[in-house]
Amino acid sequence: MDFIGAYSSGNLLFLLKGLGTTLLVAFIAIIFSFLIGSILGILRYAKIPVLSRIVAVCVEVIRNLPLLLIIFFTFFALPEVGIKLSVTMAAITALIIFESAMLSEIVRSGLNSIEKGQIEAARSSGLTYMQTMQHIILPQALRRMVPPIVSQFISLLKDTSLAVVISLPELLHNAQIVNGKNVNYVIPIFLLIAVMYFLVNYSLSLVARRLEMKERTNRKSTGKVLPAKQQTGEMM
Incomplete structure (x- = not known):
């Protein structure tokens, strides 16, 4: 193992560049998947005739497909029908498609958790x-959806590593390139990227945990949710 050579300034900068790509792809996917997932979740909750059923079928199909298959589809299959995407856009598109379906279920469950009364x-x-x-x-x-949504975002960030199969220059891809220079770099580099992933994901998990504790505290302090008439009166 060669820790000194593996952690040279050039290698570290290259890995940080990969981490930047990982965070950028994850950030864009998070924004759009949240927006689309929220719309899909609300449409399913609203039970609009025909439309809600179509959305439900699409969501269930996507949720039960492996993300890797969707990545392959966006990068290799879409060009066959005239839609050619760059590696980065293919990865972002695949993540948005998959995560939107996952988030829509969180949104729908959150809406269903509110008492019908x-x-x-x-x-x-x-x-x-x-x-x-x-x-x-x-x-x-x-408020109830925030903790599971943040947890799903953590999963999304980790899922960006699957885009290594289409050579997205993210953290794991760049780590493999560095490892190719010297077999003695393998353990030091993988330890380093493990720390990088851990620090980012653990920070997000702390946010999710704090929000969950805050929500539990709010529920205990209020005892029960205010009736609708009282809530509307306070808003006015």
């Missing part, structure tokens, strides 16, 4: 369905 009370007080969703359901559901 609150919806009925809000509607009986004169609020429209959209006003009920905006002022009563979504604010409470979002």
Whole structure:
């Protein structure tokens, strides 16, 4: 093992560049998958005739496919129908498709966790369905969804390493290139990238844990959720 040679400035900069690509791809995928997943989750929760059923089928199909297959599809299959994506865009697209389906289930479950009585009370007080969703359901559901959503983002960040199969220049890809220079670099380099992944993911897990504890504290302090009429009165 050659720790000194493996941790040369050139190698470290190359690995940091790969980490930057990993974080960039993950960040873009997180933003768009959250937006799309939220829309899909709300559509399933709303139970719109036909549309909700179509969304449900698409989500279930994607959730039960391996992410690696979706990555292969976006990079190798889409060009066959005239859609050619760069390596980075193919990886981002695959992650967005997969994570949107996963997040939609978290959103739908979060919305379903809100007591039906609150919806009925809000509607009986004169609020429209959209006003009920905006002022009563979504604010409470979002607080409950934050911990599992952050956990899913952690999984997304780790899943970026699967894009090594299409040569995305992310952290694991660059580590393999460094390892190719000298067999004595393998253990030091893999130890280093393990630390990098750990620090990033552990930081996110701490955020998720803190948010979860905060949500539990809020539930204990309030005892129960305020009725819809009281909530709308406070907002006014």
